[in-house]
Amino acid sequence: MRKVLIVGAGQSGLQLALGLQSQGYAVTLMSNRTADEIRSGRVMSTQCMFDTALQHERDLAVNFWESQAPRIEGLGVSVAAPGSHAEPGGSQRAIDWVGTLEGYAQSVDQRVKMAGWMETFAQRGGQLVIHGAAVSDLDFFAGRYDLTLVSAGKGELVSMFGRDAARSPYDAPQRALAVAYVxxxxxxxxxxxxxxxxxxxxxxxxxxxVMPTLTTSGRADILFWEGIPGGPLDVFQSVKDPDEHLATTLELMEKFLPWEYARATKVELTDANGTLAGRYAPTVRNPIGRLPSGGLVLGVADVVVANDPITGQGSNSASKCAASYLAAIVERGEEPFDEDWMRATFDRYWDTARHVTKWTNAMLAPPPEHVLDILGAGGRFQPVADRFANGFDDPSDFENFFYDPDAARAYLASHG
Structure with a gap:
């Protein structure tokens, strides 16, 4: 029985652990928190998972909350008219439409999912180690396993994976992030x-x-601001009180997006840990980390490809990475998990992830005219709105009409 060590108990680490466990591998999972600590802790993300990622969970029969979580059947885009927030009466919408998803999406608070999955992993006989791992710990443990995977996207371990400058155009955060569950x-x-x-x-x-979710107290919604650094939304770093965080969120909604504020006048936080603020630079890293003793470890999901959440791809990419790595590990059989295999395994995932990174980085920049034309056409032609919405499930489709002005014009001409 091959032995695998996974460090990090997020979407990718737990999904991969459960998948390998179901295939008969001896899996050890290291987490810096217990299930109860995760469940009672602070919200961790704004996860919205689309159909392909949800299917990976169904394939492993770990979609425990699918019947409880709201079914997200559409994705809508509204664009405030430039400068209109400075005028009496507040912002007006220059663009407003909703596209229909071919398969519904869902959001489950990661406190609910990760705690539940961790307990399931342990109940099924997995070795669960509650320990915050440093590089020295990994150096000690790794030699006892056939393969060591690092899926903890923050902290010292990430320093083992060098930044891939050719694939990382940004060296600073492009958005200031602020989340409230209500x-x-x-x-x-x-x-x-x-x-x-x-x-x-x-x-x-x-x-x-704004996205519907299932949290520890049932149905809820997530209000998630992404502010350009230094701008009027970049005001959450000094806010420590959760009630003040929500009040600031609502004040900004009232000023800039009165149509969303109108439905938020009676909201309250789901719990005292229902807020989150921070920022990070979108970064692609080299997938292989080398330990002081010379051993190799393979990075997983946002350890090696961390995109800004502006396109909602974090948990989707984590799920897709876990599924891709699971297939590669099983296909390897009894052959060694050597450096060539690690690089090929990452390259196989990158073939999907590169589309996410390209699209996300494009969405962080001011939109060019042809992209504004596409967004505007979504309000006139439902198929355009639907195609853009379903790109969140399969970002590779944006290659066909989104980046190149001529391709965009040809696509829009076919609708009008």
Whole structure:
């Protein structure tokens, strides 16, 4: 029985651990927190998983919350008219539409999912080690395993994986992030009978994402500001009180996005740990880490490809990476997990991940005219809105119409 060590108990680490466990591998999982500590701790993300990523969970029969979580059937885009927030009466919408997803999306608070998956892993006989791992720890443990995987995307371990400058155009954070989980949000009046993720763009200022979720206390919604650093949304770093965080979130909604604020006047935080703020630079790293003793470890998901959450791809990419690595490990049989195999395994994942990185980095920049034309056409032609929405599930499709002005014009001409 081959022995695998996985360090980090997030979406990718736990999904991979459960998948390998189901295939008969002896898996040890290292986490710096217990399931109870995760469940009672601070929110960790704004996860919204689309159909392909959800299917990976179904394939492993670990989609435990699918019947409880809201079904997200659409993805909408609203763009505030430039400068309109400075005028009496507040912002107006230059663009406003909702696209229909071919397969529904869902969001499950990672406190719920990771705690539940960790308990399942242990119940199924997995070796769970509660220990915050340093490089020295890994150096000690790694020699006892056939393969060591690092899926903890923060802290000292990440320093083992050097930045890939050719694939990392940004060396500083491009957005200041602020998250609030709330109860009491009203429906979007444009579609009161179905749930959708709403992406609200304030040109030159930032974006607000609103998404339904399942949290520790049931159905909720996530209010997620992405502010351009140094701009009017970049005000959360000094906010430590959760109630002040929510009040600031709502004040900014009232100023910049009154149509979203109108349904948020009665919201309250889901819990005292329902807020999060921070920033990080989008970075692609070299996938192989070398330990002081010379041993090799393979980076997983956002350890090696960390994109800004503006395109909602974090948990989706983690799921896709775990599924890709699982297949590569099983296919390897009894052959050694050597450096060539590690690089080939990452390259196989990168073939999918590169589309996410290209699209995400493009969305962080001011949109060129042809992209504005595509977004505008979504309000006139439902197939354009639908195609853009479904790109969140399969970002490779953006290669066909999104980046090249001529391809965009040809695509839009076919609709009008």
């Amino acid at each position: 109860h009491g949000l009203g429906p979007r009046p444009e579609h009161p009978h179905f749930d959708a993720v709403r992406c609200n763009v304030v040109p030159g200022v930032g974006e607000l994402f």
